[in-house]
Amino acid sequence: MPNDDLDKQTLAQEILSLLGSQDEGDRSHFMSGVGRIGAPNLMPLLCDELFDPLVKILLDETNELKRADAAILLGHSENKTAVPYLLQVLNPISGQWLQCGAIIALGQLGDTSAIPKLSFILTATLDTSQIMRFVRPHVALALGKIGDKAALPALLEAIDSLWEAELLAQRFAVDAIGHLTDKNAAVDALIGLLSHNVAYIRGFAATNLGFLTTNSDDLVLRSKVTHKLIDALVDQGESKGYWQTVAGDAVRSLTFINDPEGNAAIEKWREQINRDAADLK
DSSP, X not given: OOOHHHHHHHHHHHHHHHHTOSOHHHHHHHHHHHHHXXXXXXXXXXXXXXXXXXXXXXXXXXXXXXXXXXXXXXXXXXXXXXXXXXHHTOSTTSOHHHHHHHHHHHHHHTOGGGHHHHHHHHHOTTOOOHHHHHHHHHHHHHHHHHOOGGGHHHHHHHXXXXXXXXXXXXXXXXXXXXXXXXXXXXXXXXXXXXXXXXXXXXXXXXXXXXXXXXXXXXXHHHHHHHHHHHHHHHOOTTOOSTTTSSHHHHHHHHHHHTOHHHHXXXXXXXXXXXXXXXXXX
């Protein structure tokens, strides 16, 4: 009869050996293999054996990529005692790969204690360094995975204050709002963004309202979103071009929701588009 504890120890040692390899290819293949096996299934089984060695690599290893791999594996461990160690490496002297690994892990663990630090990084908009521009989209994604509405003020601030050069971080911040577990808070925030002064933010908000509402059983919420998207659809603003308005995204979201009133509004909008096109001939 196999000794399960011995098998766990052997496998843990093999994993640590691969993480310690000087061959970047070996480590890359290992991390890809973890993804194929299903890290959420593998790592809890090995948590007791690997947790302390992974924390040691995270804090003490000199190779940044090894530390980033350790951070990601700690995220898959489902062990929230890793959170303080992951937060510890989120500092300006850490490289972008280590910071991103830690941020991804914090999102995976889903602990709300990470929100203040992640929010600070997301809203430190005066820091326009290449590292921060690389890191911030990952922060927005992590806050979305955590899903707590305590992150909402930082997400809204980032949407308003980040430059267009950080469009990806802005996009993921809007998406993160759409993933909040408090759906009413998410809907209210996204509806507010439908009147944002930046066109693509309005579009991102409309898209997320569609995703958020499509499978909702809350009829009041569905009706509220449908009417706001109809309002956005008929409000052509400064231009009738797709990119300059929210119209195209509103149409797509109303199509997903498939409400009779929304469908009627889409048909009316299409008729208006056809009339406008005929007038141009």
